[in-house]
Amino acid sequence: MLQRVMKLAACLAPAMLAVGCATHQATPYDYTAFKAAKPRSIVVLPPLNTSPEVTAGYTVLSQVTYPLAEAGYYVLPVALVEETFKQNGLSSAEDAQAVDPRKLHSIFGADAALYLTVTNFGASYTVLNSVVTVSAKARLVDLKTGTTLWTGEASANNDANNNNGGGLVGALVAAAVKQIINNSTDASYPVAGAASQRLLAAGQVNGMLYGPRSVYYKQQ
Structure with a gap:
């Protein structure tokens, strides 16, 4: 009986491993509309x-x-772009993003528009740490048809996850120093840059496609 159970477990193990690995694979993004539209210019x-x-x-x-x-x-x-919106009485992001895509095309002449939403921005504090986090999501829209070409989201922070060799007192001092730095300097700016790079850099899994000015454009 024990031998039968062992054989059954040996048979099921590969299948269980295969299922486990499959759950970590990202579903490939459908770039059909993106490739058909072939946008060359973008208004953010x-x-x-x-x-x-x-x-x-x-x-x-x-x-x-x-x-x-x-x-x-x-x-x-x-x-x-921002000044153009203001001159036309659209002073908020909500107003700007509510404009019909075809109207945006007639105003700016761009092929596509990038709609951004900042979902997390700023520092969070704990006893032993201070972390600045920036998260954003994006949607690229064809301004001639209103079709969504691509969507994505990304996040970045300045948490180095370094272990402090000074014990609890050292960790408290390091956290206090980091909190002062985050408060006295614009620590969110470089983190926002990292988040933007993760969100919009081409060549990533399910990320933006390369544009026509890139040497990689015809290779994708």
């Missing part, structure tokens, strides 16, 4: 901000042009 709309930090949207907005340009797209200057 003012981000929605669901975090309590009022400057979150501006901080993230200032960081998104670089990864998009590096991916091979022409990105309309974000300051010019």
